[in-house]
Amino acid sequence: MIRFEAVGKRYPDGTTAVDHLDLDVPAGTLTVLVGPSGCGKTTSLRMINRMVDPTEGRVLVDGVDVATRRAHDLRRGIGYVIQNAGLFPHRTVLDNVATVPRLLGARRSVARKRAGELLELVGLTAGQGDRYPAQLSGGQQQRVGVARALAADPPILLMDEPFSAVDPVVRADLQRELLRLQGELRKTIVLVTHDIEEAITLGDKVAVLRPGGVLAQYAPPAELLARPADGFVEQFLGVDRGVRLLSFHPGGDLPLRRDNVIGEADTPVEAWCLVVDADERPLGWRRGGEASLLPIGHGFDPATDTLRAALDAAMLSPAGHAVGVDGSGRVLGTASAESIAEHVRAVHAARQVAAP
Numbered sequence: 001m002i003r004f005e006a007v008g009k010r011y012p013d014g015t016t017a018v019d020h021l022d023l024d025v026p027a028g029t030l031t032v033l034v035g036p037s038g039c040g041k042t043t044s045l046r047m048i049n050r051m052v053d054p055t056e057g058r059v060l061v062d063g064v065d066v067a068t069r070r071a072h073d074l075r076r077g078i079g080y081v082i083q084n085a086g087l088f089p090h091r092t093v094l095d096n097v098a099t100v101p102r103l104l105g106a107r108r109s110v111a112r113k114r115a116g117e118l119l120e121l122v123g124l125t126a127g128q129g130d131r132y133p134a135q136l137s138g139g140q141q142q143r144v145g146v147a148r149a150l151a152a153d154p155p156i157l158l159m160d161e162p163f164s165a166v167d168p169v170v171r172a173d174l175q176r177e178l179l180r181l182q183g184e185l186r187k188t189i190v191l192v193t194h195d196i197e198e199a200i201t202l203g204d205k206v207a208v209l210r211p212g213g214v215l216a217q218y219a220p221p222a223e224l225l226a227r228p229a230d231g232f233v234e235q236f237l238g239v240d241r242g243v244r245l246l247s248f249h250p251g252g253d254l255p256l257r258r259d260n261v262i263g264e265a266d267t268p269v270e271a272w273c274l275v276v277d278a279d280e281r282p283l284g285w286r287r288g289g290e291a292s293l294l295p296i297g298h299g300f301d302p303a304t305d306t307l308r309a310a311l312d313a314a315m316l317s318p319a320g321h322a323v324g325v326d327g328s329g330r331v332l333g334t335a336s337a338e339s340i341a342e343h344v345r346a347v348h349a350a351r352q353v354a355a356p
């Protein structure tokens with residue numbers, strides 16, 4: 001666990017980078033520090049591995065004040081990933097990663113074997129390991145940066161804007177990979193970003209910092225979206241909080257209707273009916289008695305999708321209804337945009353009653 005206790009950082013020129021920060025990062029979780037430029041994210045991150053020392057308060061790692069640790073020893077247990085990966089340009093990718101186990105005393109062959117395993121872990125091939133960093137794409141270089149940071153198997157990983165230098169598609173890919181890796185490795189990760197969307201996607205908890213290095217709110221993403229602490233956080237989160245919050249609601253509890261699902265030969269029972277074949281697969285929407293069918297667009301699988309996907313399916317459907325399908329594509333039922341909104345209201349109301 002990482003703990004900031006009343007931590008402040010004032011630079012000699014009088015700049016307050018971090019102001020009285022209290023923050024706990026539980027072991028095995030991913031915390032994101034997010035906020036506008038200059039609000040002290042990087043400074044806070046670097047106080048964990050003593051690249052920066054606080055001028056007030058203490059940073060504790062597993063209960064020990066990092067100021068009492070030799071920086072060199074401390075950093076053995078803390079991986080560090082930066083924007084643009086920071087790789088050695090004149091070493092192959094494999095050697096970049098193998099450097100760390102070598103420094104820790106592993107024999108060359110053992111270090112290279114370990115590096116190969118790590119490259120595979122982050123989704124790179126042995127062939128890519130033989131190239132030089134400049135011969136890889138930006139996204140692939142970032143993966144190498146993550147592999148290198150993991151090479152000493154540190155319990156803590158610090159990541160400073162690790163995905164900012166790559167395009168949005170690669171970025172989404174790297175974010176998914178990080179979540180997959182974290183599901184496997186359960187490191188204690190602190191990640192800095194200025195992108196609130198990234199923070200909400202990745203964080204178990206998100207710390208929003210405001211200018212002047214003051215913590216504005218520290219909460220799980222769903223709570224942040226549902227209850228921003230003040231106007232600053234609300235504005236920083238953006239305008240579509242309600243819709244984004246739907247990503248945190250599983251689709252499995254959404255009531256689905258079956259009474260507007262009919263077979264090909266059946267008489268429509270209302271203005272829009274979903275026609276299915278004998279195997280319960282969707283054929284399309286029938287309006288009134290019209291013979292032609294309109295495509296259902298994309299369905300949603302309540303077992304794996306969230307209410308955001310369900311609402312999206314409803315919005316894109318000609319009938320205004322999302323079609324719920326199981327993993328094999330068979331229709332489970334339908335839900336209108338209104339019924340999805342009603343369901344969300346009911347869930348929120350139940351939570352408020354349940355809250356102490």
Ligand SMILES: Nc1ncnc2c1ncn2[C@@H]1O[C@H](COP(=O)(O)OP(=O)(O)OP(=O)(O)O)[C@@H](O)[C@H]1O
Pocket residue numbers: 011012013015016017035036037038039040041042043044194
């Ligand atoms: N070595 C330094 N000397 C003086 N001021 C500094 C120093 N390093 C950082 N600062 C100032 O401290 C404040 C916080 O900087 P920091 O880099 O932590 O912010 P940040 O939130 O990570 O910003 P960004 O998103 O732009 O990287 C800024 O006002 C910055 O100019």
